[in-house]
Amino acid sequence: MKLKMKRRIPALLGIGIACLSCQPATGATASGHVRTVGRPERSVVATIVFAEPLEGQSPTRPGRYTMTQRNKMFMPRVLAVPAGSTVGFPNEDLIFHNVFSLSRPSPFDLGLYRAGSSKERIFSEPATYHVFCNIHPQMAAVILVLPTSYITEPDAAGAYRLDLPPGRYRVTAWSERSQPVTAELNVSSGSVTVPELTLDESRFVGLPHKNKYGQDYPKTAYDPLRDRKF
Template sequence: MKLMHALTILTCAALLLGSAQREQRSRTVTGTIRGRIDVRTSGTTELRPDVAALGMHAAHDRPDRRRSVVYLETAPRGAFDPSEEPRASMDQLNENFVPHVLPIIAGTTVDFPNDDATYHSVFSLSKAKPFNLGRYAAGRSKSVRFDQPGIVRVFCDIHSHMNAFILVFAHRYFTVTDDDGRYRLPNVPAGSYTLTVWNETVRGDAPRRAIAIAAEGADVDADFTIR
């Protein structure tokens, strides 16, 4: 009986503590980091010269190499808390991976549906997650779970011009720019951070900047130019 009492007390204490922590979290002051990434390098990705072809290659979509990923280099406490198993999708459409840049949190399962009328063969040789889905036809989809943070470069074995990037983060403080290069990173707890920009055209060190979210919470603007 004593044991039962002890367990009951412990359980109640744990529940009360958890509730207090949730309340504390909900009261946490946060701010939003926003801005624009101006990418001024070439935005085209051409096919290899198809010298051996009997005619022009069928038109295909081109990836938007101006998409950037903005993320906090150091993440606030709680950013690594496990949540439900997230899911994302990288489509194969008109001989192009859509989206071309996909940032995800570790543990995400990414679906690779083939929405073209031809075979695709999605693979990656990246250290973070090497995989090879083989050839599969239109209407079919295969999935890969990404558990380890890193950059995963994705290719099609059949169409050499097809490539994409999956950026796997250990925390959830990241976002991708929109068509105009704008981004918004909401709910960042007050504190000092290093904000970093990843873009595939950047060679060398990634652009980064020290950012501070005030104790009372506020929005912070941070623009970058990538040449």
């Protein structure tokens, strides 16, 4: 039977997390802090932290997740899932939407579909998928497909915890506006502290993305009152 894992969506950040509390039979709670520099206040940028075992395979537990199309936005805007997970994309608006990604290694296009309908896709290969709608350029999201189920989201102060079985791990802090930053960690029992991870977003430059044909969106596709370009 497939495990259906809990998912929490903080309303402000719009982040989806695959597994916030993977409880090991034995092991330790790893605690840490992510420092972020260069991020504007009240930004909707998401931070994800995940741990990959350095010895042996990570016990990934794929699940089913949802990225909803609502008010011409993808919600959550960032979704982190273990490889093999299925993501559904229900259209809750009263207009047509599309879902596509040009990201390698597996670009995809779910086509155009009407209000009230949904499509889904299995994300088998770990990668960062930048997801868009071919009609509405303001619709932009990221699906982070990871080779592990040890995934969490730091709180507003940057603090996080991961429950890990014994072993050696690479812990990674990720944001869509920074290069990922990693630290190695030995886990035995009790509690362990991860060295602080610093994400530098100061060099991020937001650029308009292309449509599914690799071309610019027509100027008429932008709503100057509310559209943001990514």
